[in-house]
Amino acid sequence: NAGVTQTPKFQVLKTGQSMTLQCAQDMNHEYMSWYRQDPGMGLRLIHYSVGAGITDQGEVPNGYNVSRSTTEDFPLRLLSAAPSQTSVYFCASIGVDYGYTFGSGTRLTVV
Amino acid sequence: KQEVTQIPAALSVPEGENLVLNCSFTDSAIYNLQWFRQDPGKGLTSLLLIQSSQREQTSGRLNASLDKSSGRSTLYIAASQPGDSATYLCAPFTGTASKLTFGTGTRLQVTL
Numbered sequence: 001n002a003g004v005t006q007t008p009k010f011q012v013l014k015t016g017q018s019m020t021l022q023c024a025q026d027m028n029h030e031y032m033s034w035y036r037q038d039p040g041m042g043l044r045l046i047h048y049s050v051g052a053g054i055t056d057q058g059e060v061p062n063g064y065n066v067s068r069s070t071t072e073d074f075p076l077r078l079l080s081a082a083p084s085q086t087s088v089y090f091c092a093s094i095g096v097d098y099g100y101t102f103g104s105g106t107r108l109t110v111v
Numbered sequence: 112k113q114e115v116t117q118i119p120a121a122l123s124v125p126e127g128e129n130l131v132l133n134c135s136f137t138d139s140a141i142y143n144l145q146w147f148r149q150d151p152g153k154g155l156t157s158l159l160l161i162q163s164s165q166r167e168q169t170s171g172r173l174n175a176s177l178d179k180s181s182g183r184s185t186l187y188i189a190a191s192q193p194g195d196s197a198t199y200l201c202a203p204f205t206g207t208a209s210k211l212t213f214g215t216g217t218r219l220q221v222t223l
Contacts, residue, residue: 033211043200043213058210090154092211097160098142098204100211104154 003027004093006103013081013110021076021106023091029101031094032074036060036087037105043090049074081110113138115214117201123220130188132217134201139182141203145211146175146186148197155200159186191221 007022025032033048035058045058049068063085065077078085091103114137124130134144143162147155159168159175161184167176174187184201201214 042215043211045210048210097162098206099157099160100145100155100202100204101157102147102155107152 004091004101004103006089006091006106008106009104010107011109013078013108015081015083015110017078017081019078019081021078021089021091021108023074023076023103024072025074025091025093025101026072027093027095027101028071029093029095030071031098032068033058033092033094033100034064034066034074034076035090035092037090038087046076046089078108083110086110113203113205113210113212115201115203115212117199117214117217119217120215121218121220123222124191125222126192128191128221130191130219132186132188132199132201132219134184134186134214136182136184136201136203136212136214138203138205139179140205141179142206144175144177144184144201144203146173146184147200147202149200149216150197158199188219191219193221193223196220 004025030051034046035043037043044060047066049055055066089106092100116135118133145160146158161168161177172189177184198216198218200216202211
């Protein structure tokens with residue numbers, strides 16, 4: 001089925017560790033985004049990309065890094081994990097009509 | 112900055128009732144508005160996408176309307192079922208920084 005695939009689904013990290021959350025889409029969309037969802041805070045934009053080689057910051061980019069080498073993939077890197085980054089992370093792919101398709105999410109716990 | 116409010120925050124109804132979920136937004140310069148549902152511990156599922164030039168969209172028992180000038184959208188659910196229990200999120204898209212702004216959500220419970 002066409003859509004957005006996120007891996008892993010669950011992850012536990014120790015403070016200071018780094019990791020990459022993977023996101024892949026097979027809809028040939030140019031636009032992709034990363035959000036985090038926290039209780040009481042709703043979904044907040046971390047980073048987004050308007051095409052291969054082009055990325056920009058959202059409203060909560062600190063502590064995260066992204067790159068977009070291909071249209072299909074948009075990985076999110078945590079450079080040095082902190083407990084404040086415990087959250088659920090969602091990747092989205094955005095169609096030409098600006099309709100969003102979300103992945104199933106990665107639930108991250110930093111201890 | 113776009114701000115989105117959804118009323119009510121929570122709703123519990125018996126099966127079979129028709130429901131109206133409300134969404135208001137402060138910046139009417141939107142490209143579109145999307146309604147999502149989210150089940151506990153799960154991702155976001157797109158329900159309906161209304162372009163700014165449209166007044167409404169329908170999918171099965173769901174109907175969403177958009178009044179862009181007044182900054183309002185409603186999601187109408189006909190003949191509610193227990194399987195409709197979820198959180199419903201409204202999200203207008205302004206195109207600024209490719210950002211979808213999410214509402215606070217309405218948590219719906221449909222009881223037998």
